[in-house]
Amino acid sequence: MLDVQKIRKDFPILKREVNGKLLVYLDNAATSQTPKQVMDAIVDYYSNYNANIHRGVHTLSQEATDKYEAARHKIQNHFNAAESHEIIFTSGTTHSINLVANGFSTLLEKGDELLVSAMEHHSNIVPWQMLAERTGAILKVIPMNLEGELLMDKYDDLLSDKTRLVFCNHISNALGTINPIEEIIQKAHGVGAAVLIDGAQAAPHIKVDVQKLDIDFYTVSAHKMCGPTGVGMLYGKEEWLNKLPPYQGGGEMIAEVTFEKTTYAELPHKFEAGTPNICGGIAFGAALDYMNSIGFEAIAAYEHELLEYATQKLLDIDGLKIYGTAKNKTSVISFNIEGIHPYDIGTILDKLGIAVRTGHHCAQPIMDFYGIPGTVRASFCFYNTKKEVDALVAGVKRAVNMLL
Incomplete structure (x- = not known):
């Protein structure tokens, strides 16, 4: 089991605020954060x-x-x-x-x-x-x-x-x-x-x-x-x-x-x-x-737990569709809300201090395959928490209420 709170202390950036909110960093597939040891x-x-x-x-x-x-x-x-x-x-x-x-x-x-x-x-x-x-x-x-x-x-x-x-x-x-x-x-x-x-x-x-x-x-x-x-x-x-x-x-x-x-x-x-x-x-x-020093088996197990938790919570939102539902996948969730452009959702989430990625993620042929302009992508790391997942879900719901 990971001591996530102890691990989070190694990452100074996780203490900063964005737009008056404590940072929730969920763009790890683009770049992970750097611990003090590095x-x-x-x-x-x-x-x-x-x-x-x-x-x-x-x-x-x-x-x-x-x-x-x-x-x-x-x-x-x-x-x-x-x-x-x-x-x-x-x-x-x-x-x-x-x-x-x-x-x-x-x-x-x-x-x-x-x-x-x-x-x-x-x-x-x-x-x-x-x-x-x-x-x-x-x-x-x-x-x-x-x-x-x-x-x-x-x-x-x-x-x-x-x-x-x-x-x-x-x-x-x-x-x-x-x-x-x-x-x-x-x-x-x-x-x-x-x-x-x-x-x-x-x-x-x-x-x-x-x-x-x-x-x-x-x-x-x-x-x-x-x-x-x-x-x-x-x-x-x-x-x-x-x-x-x-x-x-x-x-x-x-x-x-x-x-x-x-x-x-x-x-x-x-x-x-x-x-x-x-x-x-x-x-x-x-x-x-x-x-x-943390251990890759422990990292994989914890990130899978986050993936399952986030998937379940996000799918409870009306109109939300996840792209990429393979049986064997890692802690990345790409999704859209029917009737809302992914960029608009990402912009509102940023105002709430939540960092996600929006767009085609340098994988435009995938978006063309699905016939969409892009997705909102939340990607999790071993220093993320279920509380941060809850913040993401609440933020998406708020975006839906504002945009629909």
């Missing part, structure tokens, strides 16, 4: 050993390097990667996906096929569209049903000996659906295709074992799991990372440079050109330490 790691870096890494013999540089690489090992251990050099620091999930898409431009031929799920974030659609345009590859879509679940029989039909890469989110940011990635990976490998899983929404809720999944690429953003913005990671199997060319050129990613020829550094530095977000990487490691 803030302390950031302050410690800039206060005591701010220096560039891998390049200096002086003490500060060595200390910064040791802390940064220690964070890489923390990430490796958390996701159970076989080697630390299979962990590439990036600016986040979008950067990670673009890195892989850029690399595959050298591996694809005209007529090769790429499969994407119908419930992807734009960052896991647009880079592959750009890749298909550059290479002549064909992009095909794995459809979903009205409950927000992928049609796996259609996936089977789409797979062929022409399939080169399959990409899918682990959890939908717009619907909360937990996709059957074990089956997706196994079947893709059966036709010789690689798989990239967007783990941005899953990593805050599920402890992922990349070796057990036998995944080729997995992406994560730190800011969705109590870490800072502007940093994330790409996990890639060593054999795949060695096949891909560097994404950017510059310092750190080279072994030797002459005007005649440049040779590239070994993994992971081959993909980490320039001065990285050193402090961000270190703070990412601190965020993982914090979440592991």
